[in-house]
Amino acid sequence: MPRHLPPEVPTPIDFRATSLRALLYIILIGLLMQGVMIEALGLEGQRFSERGFVEPAQSLLLAGSTGLALYVRLTSPRLTHVSLLLLALPLASLIREQDAWLDAWVFDGAWQTLVALLVLPVLFVVIRSRHAFAREFERYANSFSFGLFAAGFLTTYVYSRLFGRSEMWQAILGEAYLRTFKDAAEEVTELFGYTLLFFAMIELVLLVRRWRRLSAD
Template sequence: MPDSPPAWPLGFRSTLVKAVIYLLVIGAIAQGAYLEALYLPEVRFTELGFTELTQSLVLGLSCLLLIYVRHVLKVWPTITLLLFAFIAASLVREQDFLLDRQVADGAWQVIVALIVIPSISWVIYQRRRFLEEFSHFSNSFSFGLFTAGVLTTYIFSRLYGRQDFWRAVMQDNYVRDFKDIAEELIELLGYSLILFAMIELLLLARRVHQARKQASA
């Protein structure tokens, strides 16, 4: 059964609708951070603030979409497993403060290992299937968005959030909070791109699922 979707052209209307939705989501996130800074002085940019909670929400939604693609649509099981392990590990990492306080110091690292090690081991075992699935996924818009999200969150935000950089910019007016806020907001932007990538993956997986049904009919 085919694992690649039919070569249907992307309609202008559907592309425009998605672009508007993504634009609104990004705008809502920026506005939420703005309102957090104005009206939530006690929790702003903390573990209980809008930005941190939205990061967890975005990652959680991404995980749910991957579960649906893998277990309901049954499309690209090794790709979706690897993506799920990566995003779920990021979600757990975002809860490090809570886990360290409520469970044990370093608890998040143990949970991440329990997620990542079995998943990577299974993908390695199924490496031929993974490479076949990746040949389809790597040519998709979803892969491009996912790559952009990863680069934004895990590369650019880390480099942009370097203390030396902010000390050079602010000099005697350096305040660590500004650096942390900038880094957290960029991370949220990257996580949002990853969520958009998972939405695109869902739409692509539905096409694969429909193609399989048509082939088996």
């Protein structure tokens, strides 16, 4: 029978390590926002499009999150089903972010087909193994990684969609409305959400490594 840590076993994070990671996260956020500023100032006619800074940065963050989730999937038997779901979400979002390229070079609606082919089997596996998934989720839900993941999920898939509504920006700006305002609000908020998801995957990898060390003690 595989050796598992029960949910109540603490997995403490060293204060100095936490402070260092917090500093690195702040620096990364600052660099991303500087990239947004450069796009706003220097890419007239291409701002907040596939040729700008924000959308490629989103794809890079999603690719990083996918790679980290895949690492957890391959190395941690404690989160077999949770890691599958965590892998599917950024990968599906990464496919979605390539919609313009896929529509132009594969076929119109290609990203929807690819996402469906990814998400439906994953959901089938998770639902079929829902009891095992629930046990794993209890272990994961008490972690810093899950807090970041929940914040990133809500920011990206709920708040950014509502904050980027054209109707709201038309009401706010009136006759001064330009679509750029709406695009900037939605895309930059989405960028921050993807950043939180990336941080969550980093923390998940570190959590798995702490579990491994505790198991070896």
